[in-house]
Amino acid sequence: EVQLVESGGGLVQPGGSLRLSCAASGFTFSSYAMSWVRQAPGKGLEWVSAISGSGGSTYYADSVKGRFTISRDNSKNTLYLQMNSLRAEDTAVYYCAKDSSGWRGMDYYYYMDVWGKGTTVTVSS
Amino acid sequence: SYVLTQPPSVSVAPGKTARITCGGNNIGSKSVHWYQQKPGQAPVLVIYYDSDRPSGIPERFSGSNSGNTATLTISRVEAGDEADYYCQVWDSSSDLVVFGGGTKLTVL
Numbered sequence: 001e002v003q004l005v006e007s008g009g010g011l012v013q014p015g016g017s018l019r020l021s022c023a024a025s026g027f028t029f030s031s032y033a034m035s036w037v038r039q040a041p042g043k044g045l046e047w048v049s050a051i052s053g054s055g056g057s058t059y060y061a062d063s064v065k066g067r068f069t070i071s072r073d074n075s076k077n078t079l080y081l082q083m084n085s086l087r088a089e090d091t092a093v094y095y096c097a098k099d100s101s102g103w104r105g106m107d108y109y110y111y112m113d114v115w116g117k118g119t120t121v122t123v124s125s
Numbered sequence: 126s127y128v129l130t131q132p133p134s135v136s137v138a139p140g141k142t143a144r145i146t147c148g149g150n151n152i153g154s155k156s157v158h159w160y161q162q163k164p165g166q167a168p169v170l171v172i173y174y175d176s177d178r179p180s181g182i183p184e185r186f187s188g189s190n191s192g193n194t195a196t197l198t199i200s201r202v203e204a205g206d207e208a209d210y211y212c213q214v215w216d217s218s219s220d221l222v223v224f225g226g227g228t229k230l231t232v233l
Contacts, residue, residue, distance in 0.1 A: 035222065037168075045160070045168065045211050047222035059220050062126075095167055101215075104174065109156035110215035110222060113179065115167040 002026040002114045009119030022079040022096030030074040033099040036081045038092035086123045093118040127216040129225035136231045137202050145228045147195040147212030155214045157195040163208045207232045
């Protein structure tokens with residue numbers, strides 16, 4: 001069974017840092033891209049970042065570019081999100097997700113087929 | 126950047142058909158994916174590649190995509206279908222994942 005378990009959330013002051021982790025099991029971790037998606041209280045889903053299976057390619061939403069860093073350790077089947085210079089608007093539940101991607105004819109597809117339960121990040125003084 | 130537009134809410138009586146739209150410029154040329162999120166739970170993929178269902182998703186869930194609108198259709202709606210639904214695409218012009226704003230489905 002595919003499982004994703006996030007950890008590392010908590011309360012942090014504005015300007016502070018936090019590192020989230022996502023432990024994966026039940027699939028060949030290194031073969032799949034992974035994403036972080038967040039959801040602020042009462043709001044919709046916001047994609048944050050993605051990383052290729054090898055870790056060689058990374059992608060970021062404009063809202064976090066330059067502040068957040070996605071990485072992975074394929075030997076530990078673990079995904080990370082290093083969050084620096086945190087702001088109040090970063091307060092959210094952060095989900096990690098296993099991605100499915102590739103070409104379908106001329107169109108490149110990318111979706112999240114398995115999600116973790118999420119970890120809560122609160123940025124407040 | 127690419128924008129996906131969903132109605133904030135849709136209401137439907139039990140046993141009827143619910144249709145949730147997702148609008149975007151020439152969205153018919155993209156692969157659209159749909160997620161269901163019940164209160165306090167993580168999202169679940171219900172439709173991928175416009176109209177394919179993952180294993181375990183009831184046949185009552187279907188999707189279509191053409192022109193500027195993609196549609197998630199839920200037939201014979203049940204109380205348990207009450208949830209928020211999000212559409213999603215990959216924006217190849219900017220290499221970003223884009224979500225719609227979400228639609229709250231209420232079963233009357």
